[in-house]
Amino acid sequence: MKAETEARTDTRKRILDIAEELLLTRGFNAFSYQHISRELGVRNAAIHYHFPHKTDLGTALVERYIRRLERFIEQHGEASATAQLERFFELADAYFRNDRQVCPSGILTVELHTLPVEMQVAARRFIEVMRQWAERIATLGQVEGSMRFAGTPAAMGLTMLATLQGGLQLARIEAAWLNSIKQQIRCLLGLAD
Amino acid sequence: MKAETEARTDTRKRILDIAEELLLTRGFNAFSYQHISRELGVRNAAIHYHFPHKTDLGTALVERYIRRLERFIEQHGEASATAQLERFFELADAYFRNDRQVCPSGILTVELHTLPVEMQVAARRFIEVMRQWAERIATLGQVEGSMRFAGTPAAMGLTMLATLQGGLQLARIEAAWLNSIKQQIRCLLGLAD
DNA sequence: GACACCTTACTGACCGGTAAGTAGAGTGGG
């Protein structure tokens, strides 16, 4: 039955949702199964039932990110470079508005050395998807003629990713900085002055 | 005596040095007094003698960063904007070469919510010093005429800081990216193409 | 003898993880 299937996966999904919030606000090392179980109103062992090891939970989390991101990119793949850039910005904005979360790639790279290997591999994949999208936007913008910048599209895309990743983190100190940085990226791409 | 003074502060300094390495490679939440004491060859309680609480250690660490950074900036304050930019880059390079460490501001902002308040305050100060330097470089570059970029020097400086912070983190995934990003910043400032 | 600088020995809280048990829903056989 439909209801049964929903019930079956509901707890698992809620665990992932809570863990996602915790990952993006506190980092992987600074949240525990207890944080989740308390919030969810279940016992600690219930989390272990769905995700035997914390590694499993972390990896599942990153892999969900990758799926979501790929779907998001696909949805906007036909748009113009400038429109895609704004979607790119909106992604960052959405993170920030939700409890001043930072970009997952920020968390994952900062904690990289302490992460289980399986998560590291997933993290690399996530970042590569992100980077390739940024590069594609820069390439398209140059081809379209809508964006004008020095250097290669590959370097520009990578730089945009780095800037937004760092910017999202710095915005925790001063919220206004995020808009400043987005506007400056537009400037640097010849989209404003 | 000189020797006594040295001996007195030697352990304290070595604790800070080891803690610094741990902070920059693992983050604040992922290192413990035991990591330090094992490396240093003393007992756990010896660390507590010098830094009663982990907060004390963390705050002392950030404050040492601020002092060092201010000294570093002062040393190069008379140089040209382009020369200061290269010093800015070298700072990042130095972190990266040493065990792929990331910029302290990266760690501190990512972990911000989980940090003791005292450390948060110190972190804000550190980042403000960093940001102001970046802004000063951009302003000087524009006044000198050596740098040409759209937008305000304040936004450009902030963006440079964000880019380098993010770039240093991404370089953990692929080392070559750091040079790519540095070169792209030079391009965006009209220093190369 | 006072002090700096450690040690040993400990505490309580929390960590991820496991084992065993159970309520309830679903399933097949007679």
Add this chain to the structure above:
DNA sequence: CCCACTCTACTTACCGGTCAGTAAGGTGTC
């Protein structure tokens, strides 16, 4: 229709290890 069984999704009750932190004692130096 009912009983026996199985499976999912938990629970309670632990485990050993690690965490930051503390108290009390020892030792070498001035």
